[in-house]
Every structure is written in C-alpha cells, then in structure tokens.
Amino acid sequence: MSQPSEMLPPSSLPDQTPHETVRSHQLQKFAIDLGLWTLAAVLAYLYRKPSALTGGLSSTALSEGVLAYFLLSALIMGALSSYYGLYRQTWRRIGVPDLLLLLRAVVLATVLGLAAAFLLYGFLDLPRSVPLLTGGLGLLLLSGVRLLARVLHERVPRGSRTDQRRVLIVGAGDAGSLIAREMLRHPEAQLHPVGFVDDDPDKRGTSLVGLPVFGGVSSLPEVVRREGVEEILIAVPSAAGTFVRRVVDLAKDTGVSYRIIPGVFEILSGNVSLGQIRDVNLEDLLRRPPVQLNTAEIAGYLRDRTVLVTGAGGSIGSEIVRQILQFGPGRIVLMGRGEGSIFAVQQELRRLAPELPQVALIGDVRDRDRVEQVFRETRPQVVFHAAAHKHVPLMEAAPSEAILNNVIGTRNVVEMGLKYGVERLVNVSTDKAVNPTSVMGASKRMAEKTVSAGAARAKPGQAFVSVRFGNVLGSRGSVVPTFMHQIRQGGPVTVTHPEMTRYFMTIPEAARLVLQAGGLAENGKVYVLNMGNPVNISDLARDVIRLSGAQDIEVVYSGVRPGEKLYEELLTSSEGTDATTHAEIFSARLEQVDPETLDRDIAGLEAAARSGDFGQIRSELARIIPENKFGSLG
Structure with missing residues (x-):
C-alpha cells in the first residue's frame, strides 16, 4: 500500500502507481542520506582545515585528493545504506532498532573511511581525524533528520480541547x-x-x-x-x-x-x-494470560498442505479455518451441512486470503459415500474434525442423532483418513466425554475411542489425535447468548443450579490450542487443554447483567437438566496426565483400545440408532463406557 511522502508533499509526485511512489520515496531518502553524509565529511574537513575557508574553497584548498575522499566516503556510505536497507526505514515511525541499524552502518563507514585515510595518506591531503569527525557528525545528521520526521508526524495539532x-x-x-x-x-x-x-x-x-x-x-x-x-x-x-x-x-x-x-x-x-x-x-x-504458541511447530505441518475442516461453518470449525491462514496452507477444504454457514466462511476466506485455493463442499459426515468422495477428490493431508452435535439436553431427547453424527460420522472420517493417507487428523472433543452423564458426552467419548482405534491402524508417518477442552464463550449453544436474550426480554436470567460451574475459553484461544495440539501429534494421544479455573455460572450470569447495563434483572434457578453435571472434569480419576512440550497442553493416560472390539461395539450402537431404540443406545453406551455416570439412564 502506498504511503504519503515523508519529506515532500503528495502533489510533488503526480500520477504515480503505488509501487512507483514507494520507489520514489526510497530514492529520496537514499539521496538525503548521501547528501547529509557528504555534508558531514565537508564540515569535518573544514573544521580541521579552516584554511580552506580563508582560501575561498578554491581548487587549491580542496585538492583532488580531498575531493576523491569525499567521493569515496559517499560511495562507502551508499553501499552500506543499500546493504542495511536504510532507505527502507519509515522515518516518521523510527524506533530504537532502526537507530541501532543506522549506528552500525555509520560505525562501519567510519572504520572503512579511517582505513582509507591511512592507506592513502600520501595521496590524500587529509587529516586522519576527519573520518572520525565525519562519523560523529554524520550520525547526528542522519539520526536527526529521522527524529525530526517523527516529531513532525507526531506533533499535536492546535485546537480547542473543550469538546474532547x-x-x-x-x-x-x-x-x-x-x-x-x-x-x-x-x-x-x-x-x-x-x-x-x-x-x-x-x-x-x-x-x-x-x-x-x-x-x-x-x-x-x-x-x-x-x-x-x-x-x-x-x-x-x-x-x-x-x-x-x-x-x-x-x-x-x-x-x-x-x-x-x-x-x-x-x-x-x-x-x-x-x-x-x-x-x-x-x-x-x-480471559487468562495469553497462551504462547510454537508457531514454527504449527507451520511445519500446515505449510503448503491441503487442509480439510469438517464442520467448517460452526463456531470452532470456522475459527480453525481463520487461524490456519497465518501458517501458509496450500489449500483449504471447507465441509459442512449448513449451506448458509459454509457460504459465509467461504466469502470471508476469499476476503482474507483471495489468493489461497479453497474448496467449499456441502456434505454430512454421517454419509460415508459423501465423505469418501470428498477425500478422494481433494486428497487432504491434514484434517480437523470439528463436525459434531454438542447440545446436551437436545441429544438426551434424540440419542440416535448423537450416535449417528458424533460416532458414525467420526468413524467415517477416520476410515477415509486411513484409506487416503492423511498425515494428521485432529478430532475436536470435549470435557463432557469424561465420566459422561449424558448421551452427548458418551458419544464424544466414543469418538475419542474411534480416533484412538484409527491410530492403532495408522501407518508410519500418520498421526490421529483428539483434543479435549471445555465450553467456548460465544459458540453456538453457549450460555452467554441465552443470558443476553433473557436480559433483552427484561429477565429473569435462568441458571440451572447455584453451584453449577464450567470451564471456559475464548473461541480464538481454543482454535489456536487445537492447532498447537496438531503440531504435537503423537499418534493415538488424547490431549487435554489447560482450561484454567472453573467459572461459577451464577457469577457469570451476574457479570453479563452488569456488562449489559441492565437494572433489576433477577437470577433464578431452574433445576439441573437431563444429562447435565454440576461441574465438568477434564480427566477421569484413573487417567492422569503426562506433560508435553507445550505448557498449556497435557496428554491423558488412556486405556488401550482394541480396534476389533470397538468395531463390534460401534456396529451395535449404529444398529440401535438406526432403529430408533433409545433404551438400547443407553444400555450399549453404559456397557462400553464403564466410567459413565448415567445413573438411572444406564
């Protein structure tokens, strides 16, 4: 993007393209630097040879040797200015690193000028202190013009502050x-x-x-x-x-x-x-203190790769797409069921990265043939599997949907990942998969098992992992939009229980940690994100009320809904964690998954789901996941 000239008014550069304007500005700066450096050399010489002034700066006073030194000094500074890119500095935003770079160039120019004065002493009618004086004066002039440009840029305009x-x-x-x-x-x-x-x-x-x-x-x-x-x-x-x-x-x-x-x-x-x-x-x-990412590790597995994101129109899936952009992927494939949300992400992607090849595909992960077609045609090398049903009470009322989408859909993605040689597959999981009390949580635990079974069948060079984290602020179905809607209606704000707590993180933070976990990618692992301290939902509701500016909005308790826990867990009591190379990501110690046994278990679940036998679904989940806390549901 073109910048206005820092030394000349814009009107002095008519009818130029942005590239030509930038080039013109750089040439101006280069010429000003050489002019000031040469002026410093002349002033240094006149200070040591005042007779040149009394002689009227005649050709006798300024011998050919002195003029040759001025030319040599300018050539040295010109070469160093090009080498260090001094002409590319933005003077009106000059900072300490820029001045240190200028100092380095000036010191080297002074050393080279001093060496020339010693080597050519017989030819140059020049005191050997002149190069040192030139360096000092040159540094003052070159840094001074830069600082002046910044001061002029940052000057406070005159005017009344009474209305500010x-x-x-x-x-x-x-x-x-x-x-x-x-x-x-x-x-x-x-x-x-x-x-x-x-x-x-x-x-x-x-x-x-x-x-x-x-x-x-x-x-x-x-x-x-x-x-x-x-x-x-x-x-x-x-x-x-x-x-x-x-x-x-x-x-x-x-x-x-x-x-x-x-x-x-x-x-x-x-x-x-x-x-x-x-x-x-x-x-x-x-929010918590910012998570430090190993960007080189992430870029190492995303750069120039074809990346498929399932559920790309959802809150997490779309944010994963946005975060991928900064790591140089070769192509992004967007897959999701909702054409409206996929279209919106597609348009945003075209705006943010117009040159990045992308493919937007409407498809349901439950449809094995469609999933295979997507893998066959796009040949993804990295897959982020974010497509899932996540709403606990709704899945309690429709357990077949939870099984078909979260379990069978994950199985389809994993099978195609194995068949078409995916390098890395990252499954987005949830803390509700730990000691599940709901069909949704149990279905996500089954999805984790499915990915682990796929990891057992993976070839060398492939890594299939899951990432487990808690609630995401602002995601679809989170409590905050519900609270805001209730406040707009005049209240009350409903909370299920005064002791209800949840882990929270922001959507961008969750997406970045998912990408980071993909960089760790030790095959078969379930990674657990550091979610910080749990948040009391009653306190959260009062914060929303306070921030909205509403008055006299009451918080009432509606009772725990089917499948809900009072508090979430990131690990079972028997799992424990191992440290990873990232301070915010841990690896859960899980039992080994036997792929053949899991295949039979999933087949039984699928049959019950397709027949609509809700009781059989719950019985099968209770049997397969012994750490469940279904209570009467089991």
Whole structure:
C-alpha cells in the first residue's frame, strides 16, 4: 500500500502507481542520506582545515585528493545504506532498532573511511581525524533528520480541547503509549488523554509521551475525581480476566464510562489504533494470560498442505479455518451441512486470503459415500474434525442423532483418513466425554475411542489425535447468548443450579490450542487443554447483567437438566496426565483400545440408532463406557 511522502508533499509526485511512489520515496531518502553524509565529511574537513575557508574553497584548498575522499566516503556510505536497507526505514515511525541499524552502518563507514585515510595518506591531503569527525557528525545528521520526521508526524495539532472527552488510560506499557499517541495525533476523535495509572511501582511518578503516570490502579477513583476524567480506557492487552474485572469494578464505582483495547488474540498484527477501542465484554472478564504458541511447530505441518475442516461453518470449525491462514496452507477444504454457514466462511476466506485455493463442499459426515468422495477428490493431508452435535439436553431427547453424527460420522472420517493417507487428523472433543452423564458426552467419548482405534491402524508417518477442552464463550449453544436474550426480554436470567460451574475459553484461544495440539501429534494421544479455573455460572450470569447495563434483572434457578453435571472434569480419576512440550497442553493416560472390539461395539450402537431404540443406545453406551455416570439412564 502506498504511503504519503515523508519529506515532500503528495502533489510533488503526480500520477504515480503505488509501487512507483514507494520507489520514489526510497530514492529520496537514499539521496538525503548521501547528501547529509557528504555534508558531514565537508564540515569535518573544514573544521580541521579552516584554511580552506580563508582560501575561498578554491581548487587549491580542496585538492583532488580531498575531493576523491569525499567521493569515496559517499560511495562507502551508499553501499552500506543499500546493504542495511536504510532507505527502507519509515522515518516518521523510527524506533530504537532502526537507530541501532543506522549506528552500525555509520560505525562501519567510519572504520572503512579511517582505513582509507591511512592507506592513502600520501595521496590524500587529509587529516586522519576527519573520518572520525565525519562519523560523529554524520550520525547526528542522519539520526536527526529521522527524529525530526517523527516529531513532525507526531506533533499535536492546535485546537480547542473543550469538546474532547478526558480519558484516563489504565496501563502505561507499549499499548498504552501507542493509544495515547493516537489520541494526541487525532483530535477529531474527540478523546484527550490526561495520563495513566499502572501497578508497576517503577512507573509511578514518571511520564510517558509527555503524560503523567499518576499511581497504581487502586488510585483510579481519586484520579478520576481530581482530573475530571470522563472515560477510562483499559490498555493492557495481556491482562488476565481478574485484572479487567477489578478495573471495571473501580470504574463502575466512579460512574464514568469505560472501554478496552482488544486482547492479544485479537491483535495479531501487534498494532493498536483508535478504531480497535471497544466496550468491555465478557471474554475480557474471563480471559487468562495469553497462551504462547510454537508457531514454527504449527507451520511445519500446515505449510503448503491441503487442509480439510469438517464442520467448517460452526463456531470452532470456522475459527480453525481463520487461524490456519497465518501458517501458509496450500489449500483449504471447507465441509459442512449448513449451506448458509459454509457460504459465509467461504466469502470471508476469499476476503482474507483471495489468493489461497479453497474448496467449499456441502456434505454430512454421517454419509460415508459423501465423505469418501470428498477425500478422494481433494486428497487432504491434514484434517480437523470439528463436525459434531454438542447440545446436551437436545441429544438426551434424540440419542440416535448423537450416535449417528458424533460416532458414525467420526468413524467415517477416520476410515477415509486411513484409506487416503492423511498425515494428521485432529478430532475436536470435549470435557463432557469424561465420566459422561449424558448421551452427548458418551458419544464424544466414543469418538475419542474411534480416533484412538484409527491410530492403532495408522501407518508410519500418520498421526490421529483428539483434543479435549471445555465450553467456548460465544459458540453456538453457549450460555452467554441465552443470558443476553433473557436480559433483552427484561429477565429473569435462568441458571440451572447455584453451584453449577464450567470451564471456559475464548473461541480464538481454543482454535489456536487445537492447532498447537496438531503440531504435537503423537499418534493415538488424547490431549487435554489447560482450561484454567472453573467459572461459577451464577457469577457469570451476574457479570453479563452488569456488562449489559441492565437494572433489576433477577437470577433464578431452574433445576439441573437431563444429562447435565454440576461441574465438568477434564480427566477421569484413573487417567492422569503426562506433560508435553507445550505448557498449556497435557496428554491423558488412556486405556488401550482394541480396534476389533470397538468395531463390534460401534456396529451395535449404529444398529440401535438406526432403529430408533433409545433404551438400547443407553444400555450399549453404559456397557462400553464403564466410567459413565448415567445413573438411572444406564
């Protein structure tokens, strides 16, 4: 994308293409650097040879040897500028790494100039201190012009601030300083930063971008009253949910509005701008410190591969598709039953990665022939199996659907993965598969067993794994959309039980950890994601009510629904975990699955499901999964 000239007005570059404009800017910078370096050499010489001035800079004063040195010095600096790419630096956003690169070039140019002065001493009528002076003056001039460009870019426009909202920024780090600069550069946004609060004791009493750091976060109410603050902005992208909750509580006590910049999962580019400021949402209150990914490990198995995602139109499946893009796949195959959701993901993919080959296919994983056709025609090398029924009460009422979709569908995908030589297959599972109390949970445990049986039949170089995690905020069927709908209707908000707890993570975090688990891919493993601490659903409901701004909304208890647990588990008591190379992912210790026995068990389940014998389905599940907690259902 073209950038406006940093040294000349745009009108001086008429009718140029973006590429030509960028090239022109770079040539300008290259010429300015050479001109300033040559000026430094001349000034250094005149300082050591003032007689050149008294002689009127005549050809006698400036001998051919001196002129040759000026030319040689310019050639050396020109070569180093090209080598280090100094002309590609963006002067108006110059930073310490850019200045260090400039320093390296100047030091090397000085050393080479000094060597030339010693080697050519007989030819050059030149004091040997001139190269050293040239280096010092050149560094001042070249860095000075860059800093001047940044100062001019960041200058605060004059104008009235009487109509601007006074903003207190929570967080005096990189994000806070960047957002403060954005406010100062864009008064049209009607936001004026008055300063910062930050819990880092080393920052208190200091200033950042010319604004004071008043104190710790606990001083927020006092600062709001004293400074006439009208809005609070949380600018700590890596903050945990407990910190965000604390700031929100303090902000609510002051009565002023509050907003936040996105978390690190939403700022992949690392940039912060005024357009990214948004209201605090539930994910901010519940988020955990960011998970560090081994991007090289993920890219190693996704780059240039054909990747198939089943259930690609769903919440998790579509997010997996988005996250795959940054790792350079060769082609993405979208498969799902809902044409509307698959079409939406297809269009988004065309917008985000227009050059990436993609295939969108409507199909049901329960249809073995259709699954084989997809594998035969697209030849995927990596498969993420996210297609599943996940709603516990609905599957209690329709157990045949849970078996056909979650068990038979997984069997079809695994069989085709084996037949067509898939390198990696990652099955998206759930914590409800642990000690299942529901048909849905039991069906997902059967899906895990199916993948493990496929792993036992895999050839060298193939890896079939499952990834187990809890509830995902914002996914279809999660409690938060239900709470929001109830609040819009005026309440009450219904919670099944006051002690009901669940594990939660955000959709982007879940998708990234699924990709990371695929990078571990030790054949046959069931990976368990670190879900943090469980969340009380009653507290969650009150957070949603508070964030919505609603008043007098009551929380009522409706009773535990069929198949539900009061709390979820990520492991059975007999499983335990082993560490992996990733701190947030563990490997469950599972019993060995006998493929032949499992085939017979699945055949019995399929027969019961197709005949609609709900009692037989429950009996078979209770027999196959002895750790179940069905109670009367077994």
